[in-house]
Amino acid sequence: MINIQNLSKSYGRKQVLKDTSFTVNNGEIFAILGHNGAGKTTLIKCIMKLIPYSGEIDYEFPEKDIYKNISLQMQSSVYEEGAKVYEICNLYKQLQKSDIDIDELLDEFDLLSFKKSNINNLSGGEKQKLSILLTLINKPKVIIFDEITTGLDIVARRKVWGLIKKVNQEYNTTIILTSHFLDEVEYLANRIVILEKGEVTLKGSVGEIVQQTFGNKKKISFVVPNLVPNLKDGPLEQELGNVTRDGNRFIIEYDAEQEAEILEKIKESNGTDIYIKNYSFEDAFLKNLGYVINEKGEITHE
């Protein structure tokens, strides 16, 4: 468990983290989400005690053992020119006085055939697989991945997701990750914090964050043919209340329990092309930043 209480950090006069508090539980995959400059990497540097800060971070192991217990993998690693895969693995093994079987680990990560390859000749996906493998050599309790899938194609990303899940489940390792990819976080994370200008604005599971943001609200969109376009305060608006309208297409935001009543009214109005939308994690994330995606898929300020 890592317990972060009232963490604040400034670079000169610029405050980057403001009174941030949350707990990472043992065995979970925990994601830190936020747009560029939100303070994610700074937060990780604080957890790793790489920079000074104010506030409290408590670990379940003595602070002097942080590097034995937490492995950190940043977005891109730089390896010595000409270094071979097995040489780097053995170097990590010696430095960390680990007794792990490197061949077995390479085999598990489908990298055994690359054992004698020059690391710089590996593809982006293979390099990231190796990065994940290297974090395991000292058998840490916690691994932190900072934007580890940035720059990978969709297939390589999904393979890395599989490995992160495997490391979490089979090696019983707690994972903390930062990412810009909502699908990645949705797929991997048990719990999430969303940082906005250094402050935690939302925390919880994907479902909890959507619920905190939208409650039981849903959206329905439908077309009523043969209506005069842009008729202000027409009969349908008067009947249904919170309606927005674009030509003959109507959009209503409603509470889930009103659904049967709304559908009935749409039927009475000869509505067609009916589309019901449940708010997604992406909708919640964007709303938190002050944006919405409209019916045409365009992003606009609320």
Ligand SMILES: Nc1ncnc2c1ncn2[C@@H]1O[C@H](COP(=O)(O)OP(=O)(O)OP(=O)(O)O)[C@@H](O)[C@H]1O
């Ligand atoms: N050493 C530093 N000195 C001064 N300012 C810094 C330093 N490191 C980071 N910052 C600033 O702190 C803010 C947060 O940076 P940080 O790298 O933590 O953000 P991030 O959420 O990881 O961003 P990204 O998603 O772009 O990687 C940014 O505005 C950045 O310019």
